[in-house]
Amino acid sequence: MTSLRDAFVLRRARVLVPLAERIEAHLKSLFAGLARIDRISARAKDVDRFLAKAQKHDNDKPKYDDPLNQIQDQVGARIVTFYASDVERVRLEIENYFRYIESKKIVPESESEFGYEGRHFILFVPDDLIDDTLERDESVEFFELQIKTLFQHAWSEAEHDLGYKPSGKLTSDQKRRLAFTAAQAWGADLIFDEMFRQLKKRAAG
């Protein structure tokens, strides 16, 4: 019997990697003229991260009983913007060109916390990018798109990397330090966005 790892490795190579390339090219083509976009990328989910997610539990029960069909970020795309107000601008553009089943603004749970922020979508793969040689259950219907600023992106990449270190869970002090860096990223976004808007207003006379 094919293991989940084998099935995902096969799907990843045959379906997800080429699909991610097409999605990245499509997003770049759509937003080629849009100002203050730092980068656009898309990639197939890493095998180990897929398996780790597939084994997650919710209230002591497995979260996924059919991970190949239930996990929706098997292809993840990212649009990184210069300033915080650009995230909203890109969100509106995305809603013009894609259908979605989920759109959420991710912010820390309470006002006294600092952590990951960004806009996440679960988007339908556009029909033009679907490989019609595949049976429907061989591929995916959706992909995840994250829109975030340079500072949000930099913070989340480092935080994600530290979270996957084999040395185990972070200590309370380390978590506080991470929250401190998140607060600095939040502050930097706030100030840069304010300055950008002030200068734009001044230039407009």
Next chain:
Amino acid sequence: MAKKTPEGTLPTPSQNSPAPSAMQIGSIHSFLIHPGKSAVNPHEISGTAVPMSGVLFDMLKHIFDKAEEECQHNIAFAADDNGKQQNDCRDLLLDYIKNCDLTHGREVAKRLQGVTTHRSSLGLMFLMKGQHKGETKLVVSRFPADSGILAEENEKSLSVEFLERIFMKSATSYKAAVYSGKSYARDFWKGKAVDKQINSAESYISDYWIRDFLHSDFLTPGEAGTRRLAIAVRDAMNRCDDPQVKEDIAALHHLIVGMPKKVVNAKAILDQFHVSEKTKEEIEDHFPKAKSFEENFQFVPDEFLKHVFLRTVELDNGGLLTAATESFDEVFRSETVDQDEDVVRFTTEGKIVDQRFRKVKP
């Protein structure tokens, strides 16, 4: 031949059918839907299981079997108002699929009743479900119904009688939507829909059937469909060598930008404007997939203009004339100087506001 998208080449499609031909109807439930939008005391909904043989069954089986073909609008359920992965109509249809009984069918019927106005009038809703090799298919359809007067005429007299029965007004004028899939998590978000009661009032199917009842929208957003059309028209213009095709496309541009914001597909637009077969083929060749040439979407004039903003004419004497596509023919007036040699004179006048050097042609 594999079609080329602006972003890369896709493999050649196989003959895989989206719906297995061996799929048979397993059950049919029917409900009478009275207008109930904004009603304080909505009408009780009667429902019944439809026998799996007979004339009615044969008619419904035909609709079930042909649903993928007949339902031309690709649609997708929308997220809820807070952007969450939840759609009330999809939930009701999935509950019906899982339970397949009158109780769950009636919940779907209540939803339809709740969006049905007196303009839409009385209707009969049918829920048809089939399964084959792990794949489930659901067709939901609505037929206009009415009560009426029976008039019987013989040689000497005419008798009239009010029929206290509901009858289906037409077996061919109906609305339908079809969904199929194997996984409740991944599938049943996309479907196909049709309104065979109307020919041209696309806004009606959009509002009543697709948006209000199914809480869905066209799968391809207006901007995306319009962009695909505009890029195909632009690429056909830029890559074709046939001067007649180029002339056709230049003329077509004016007609397209004048179109209102309405539901269209590329083939219908080109047919509507009586574009030559050669030009039609050139444009169709620049669509990423053959089927997208006939996919419906809401046309967005501003989006079209974004992709064909400038028009350039190059002359054999080295001259290049560039202007906004919309106003090119007003900016540069042209007259034929020698028809046999295809020599044309362009004239224009205005104040010089700028001059530039360029490395490449605009």
